[in-house]
Amino acid sequence: SAITALPAAITTGKVLQVLTATDTTDRSTTSTSFVTGSNTLSVAITPASTSSKFFVQVNSAGYNDSDTYTSHYTIYRDSTDLGNSSEGLVANRTQGASRFPTSFGVLDSPSASSQITYQVYFRSGGGTAHLGTYSTKHTITVFEISG
Numbered sequence: 001s002a003i004t005a006l007p008a009a010i011t012t013g014k015v016l017q018v019l020t021a022t023d024t025t026d027r028s029t030t031s032t033s034f035v036t037g038s039n040t041l042s043v044a045i046t047p048a049s050t051s052s053k054f055f056v057q058v059n060s061a062g063y064n065d066s067d068t069y070t071s072h073y074t075i076y077r078d079s080t081d082l083g084n085s086s087e088g089l090v091a092n093r094t095q096g097a098s099r100f101p102t103s104f105g106v107l108d109s110p111s112a113s114s115q116i117t118y119q120v121y122f123r124s125g126g127g128t129a130h131l132g133t134y135s136t137k138h139t140i141t142v143f144e145i146s147g
Helices: none
Strands: 015-023 027-029 042-045 053-064 070-077 090-093 100-108 116-124 129-131 138-145
Touching: 015 042, 027 116, 042 138, 053 070, 053 090, 053 116, 070 100, 070 129, 090 100, 116 129, 116 138
Parallel strands: none
Antiparallel strands: 015 138, 027 129, 042 116, 053 100, 053 129, 053 138, 070 090, 070 116
């Protein structure tokens, strides 16, 4: 019988490290420009390689005190907005200040060798935008994936 060679070890697509941060405080802003959501809802990570990719996932809740306006949420890598500069990665419009799950993610390829920081930012389209609600736990999780 013939001997079949095993495939070479997989060198890309492996999860190299996972870091997460949590916050339980309801944050709010009336700013129509993106502001830091929470200094504790932030992950600093040193890449294992410049070819690494980073999948960043945020799970939270969000709403606006006014049913006329939207709230916008995004992720920054250091000072770079990884979403649309005005709309962010996700936006919601609430009715009667209803709270909505606000989960979003992004795949980033920073080509970095030194420490980078991923952080949640948000803004109001008018009224008061909120990040988190009723002291529920919201998280940001960063997965480093070999490139």
